[in-house]
Amino acid sequence: MIKIGLLSDTHGYFDPQLYNFFKNVNEIWHAGDIGNYKIIEEIRKYWPLKAVYGNIDGQDIRQVYKRDIRFKCENVDVLITHIGGYPNKYEKRIKDIFKIKPPHLFICGHSHILKIIYDKEYHLLHINPGAAGKFGFQKKRTAIRFNIDRKDIKELEIIELN
Numbered sequence: 347m348i349k350i351g352l353l354s355d356t357h358g359y360f361d362p363q364l365y366n367f368f369k370n371v372n373e374i375w376h377a378g379d380i381g382n383y384k385i386i387e388e389i390r391k392y393w394p395l396k397a398v399y400g401n402i403d404g405q406d407i408r409q410v411y412k413r414d415i416r417f418k419c420e421n422v423d424v425l426i427t428h429i430g431g432y433p434n435k436y437e438k439r440i441k442d443i444f445k446i447k448p449p450h451l452f453i454c455g456h457s458h459i460l461k462i463i464y465d466k467e468y469h470l471l472h473i474n475p476g477a478a479g480k481f482g483f484q485k486k487r488t489a490i491r492f493n494i495d496r497k498d499i500k501e502l503e504i505i506e507l508n
Contacts, residue, residue, distance in 0.1 A: 347495040348372050348419055351393065354428070354455025355477035355484075357381040357402065360388050364478065364489060367505045368393065371491055377455035377475065378428030380407055400428035400455060416449065421497040423449040430454030432472055433465040444468045451499060458484040462502065471499055478507060 351368035358381030368374060374393045378400025380386060386407070389395045398415055399408045414427040430452065431437045436444065440452075448468040453475075460476035476488035487507035493500050 347493050349491065349493050350375055350419070351489065351491050352377070352453065352473065352475045353478040353489040354475050355379040355400070355458055355479050355482060356385050357477070357479035357481040358385060359479040359481065360385050361478060361480075361487065361489075361507045363505065363507050365392070367489060368491060375426060375453065377426055377453050379403060379455060379477075379479075380411075381479065381481075383407060386410070396426070398426050398428055419451075420494045422451050422494050422499060424451045424453065425449040426453045428454060429456045432457075432461055432474065433463050433467065444470075450497070458482045460486070460488045460490075460504065462490075 349371040351371040351374040354377035357379055374389050374395050376397035378398045379402045383406050397411045399411045416425045430440045448470050450470055452470050452472045457474060458477035461474040463472045465472050475490045477484045478487055478489045489505050492502040
């Protein structure tokens with residue numbers, strides 16, 4: 347079983363509450379708009395990091411991270427990108443990927459809106475962790491932690507940051 351901390355749209359701010367919320371996770375996944383390289387360095391002090399760049403991220407981040415990453419975690423096929431949409435409103439590029447081979451777990455950010463939706467059309471779980479940073483239009487700042495146990499995605503927990 348692997349314990350995952352998931353966040354997006356930090357925009358250069360890593361909330362101190364996340365240290366405690368993520369204290370028992372095995373790795374952090376970041377769905378883009380990291381904001382600056384200091385956030386990457388801070389996360390990497392404590393956890394392995396898988397990340398994608400977002401539309402606000404500069405060349406320093408884009409040289410290290412890709413637009414999309416697809417990988418296996420336990421027996422779960424995972425796809426992470428920053429701008430992806432959500433069920434019935436996916437970006438065309440994402441729909442094209444799904445038509446060929448949808449993942450089991452699709453993660454994106456960008457909207458600053460927390461969403462966890464099972465997509466019946468593509469038989470996948472869609473997660474947008476919302477925005478964990480201070481900058482943006484969100485009313486609530488959020489992050490998620492969950493476990494992957496073989497093929498099961500379970501024990502999802504959300505934190506609302508003050």
